[in-house]
Amino acid sequence: MHLFVADGTVGDTATVRQRYIGQVVxxxxxxxxxxxxxxxxxxxxxxxxxxxxxxxxxTLALTDQDVMQTASTTEALPVPPAVDDTAGTSATAVPTEQHGTDSTTANITGGARTLLRREGRLVTAFEKHLAAHGHVVHRFQIRVTGERGAFLTDPYDATDNVLYEAKGKATREYVRMAIGQLLDYRRHIDVPDGLRLAVLLPEEPTADLRSLLEAEGIALVTQTADGFAGFPLPPATA
Structure with a gap:
């Protein structure tokens, strides 16, 4: 694609001038x-x-104006939960990432690579599971002072005050990544009674990884053939 950006107007008219940035993919x-x-x-x-x-x-002809500006303050904005549009859910809610296929193929450097969509499908299934149990679910959009852009968390169960981080695999690499993300999110999310943390996985991890999560005070929920093991979480203790 050839990328242009708006760059002022032509003279005293309302005609917008376009500046060429370059070719992008x-x-x-x-x-x-x-x-x-x-x-x-x-x-x-x-x-x-x-x-x-x-x-x-x-080489793109970018200027400082073309780059997203850094956040002036840190904020965590609650955003609506997912919607399954095929189930006739209220149009006032907004969907999270929905995945109709198990994978997609992209041509990138090094050849074709299959990008698994396990995590997205896992989140979609779990959000439906939470809704079926009458739980209120949303997510947080977090912007951090001095950083560009924003990022969205995985589901937050407002009924049980639990923030989940989902991963498509139950390997050490993914579990450690989930722990790091949850600890980072917790510093920026202020909710009454303190935030509880949980990792959501498609299968049971090894005993050592379960011990790691327990040592960090992070709960574990795994998908099963007929639902999710570990849900609901035990009541919070003082």
């Missing part, structure tokens, strides 16, 4: 990010922000 690994605007401290519109990369051999 959509990031094949993570083509877009989901973000939310704010209106008076509440969620406004959901945005899909496409991640564009320079085409091979291209």
């Amino acid at each position: 959509v990031d094949p690994v993570q083509p877009y990010e989901e973000r939310w605007t704010q209106v008076d401290g509440k969620p406004g519109r959901r945005l899909y922000v496409f991640r564009l990369r320079p085409a091979p051999g291209v």
Whole structure:
């Protein structure tokens, strides 16, 4: 694609001048990010922000104005939960990432690579499970002072005050990553009675990884053939 950006107007007219940036391609690994605007401290519109990369051999003509500005304050904005559009769910809620296929193939450097969608499908199934049990679910969009962009957490169960981090595999690499993300999120999310943390996995991890989660005070929920083991979490202790 050839990328242009608006760059002022032509003379005293309303005609917008366009400035050429260069040729770009959509990031094949993570083509877009989901973000939310704010209106008076509440969620406004959901945005899909496409991640564009320079085409091979291209140097983009970017200026400081073309780069997303850093956040002036740290904030965690609660955003609506997922919607299964095929189930006739209320149109006032907003969907999280929905995945209709198990995988997709992208052509990137090094050849074709299959990008598994296990994590997204796991989250979708778990959110439906929470809703079926009458739990109120949403997520948080977090912006950090001095950093560009924003990121969304995985489901937050407001009924049980639990923030989940889902991973598509139950290996050490993914469990350790989930622990780090949860500890980072917890520093920025202020909820009454303190935030509880849990990792959501598609299968049971090894005994040592279960011990690691227990040592960090992080609960574990795993998907089973007929639901989710470990849910609901035991009541919080003082």
